[in-house]
Amino acid sequence: MTSLYEQLGGEPAVSAAVDIFYRKMLGDERVAAFFDDVDMDSQAAKQKGFLTMVLGGPNHYTGQDMRTGHRHLVARGLNDSHVDVVIEHLGATLTELGATAEQVAAVAALANSVRDDVLDRPQGASPARC
Numbered sequence: 001m002t003s004l005y006e007q008l009g010g011e012p013a014v015s016a017a018v019d020i021f022y023r024k025m026l027g028d029e030r031v032a033a034f035f036d037d038v039d040m041d042s043q044a045a046k047q048k049g050f051l052t053m054v055l056g057g058p059n060h061y062t063g064q065d066m067r068t069g070h071r072h073l074v075a076r077g078l079n080d081s082h083v084d085v086v087i088e089h090l091g092a093t094l095t096e097l098g099a100t101a102e103q104v105a106a107v108a109a110l111a112n113s114v115r116d117d118v119l120d121r122p123q124g125a126s127p128a129r130c
Contacts, residue, residue, distance in 0.1 A: 003056025004106055008099055010057065017093050018048045024089040031085050034073055054110055066117035074120045083118060087111045 005014070022044055026032050035043070049061040063069060070078060090111060091104045099107075116123050 004103065005052060005055035005057035007103060008055065008094070009097075011052070013097060014048055014051050014055070014057070017090075017097055018044050018051065020096065021089055021093045022047075024093060025086070028085060028089065031082050034076065034078065034082070055107070066114045067120050070118045071120050078119065080115070080119065083111070083115050 008014070008017075022035075022040060026035055026040075046061075046063045050063060053059045053061040087108050091108055094104050094107060
């Protein structure tokens with residue numbers, strides 16, 4: 001069985017997806033402010049490493065855990081609606097790159113699985129989401 005990383009196209013696909021994803025995020029007034037003062041080259045590199053790891057590719061991720069890495073954003077108001085936007089743009093990006101509905105759903109499930117960590121709340125505190 002091949003990993004989701006391989007199914008989606010490996011490193012070139014993850015790299016393209018992250019670049020497109022951040023263009024969508026930076027252009028979306030619902031979430032763009034969270035990227036003020038962020039070095040986007042560094043952010044994109046970290047995201048590429050993180051996505052590669054969680055999709056089953058080589059693990060070269062050296063960033064912070066989800067709670068620590070997002071705690072400062074929670075203090076600035078990051079909430080479920082913002083995580084929903086992330087999942088929306090990630091799904092649209094993967095669809096744009098030719099991912100199947102099943103692959104998009106699998107990635108959304110992975111994103112939802114870390115929602116409580118990203119929002120720095122106890123496990124299982126999130127309401128059920130699609």
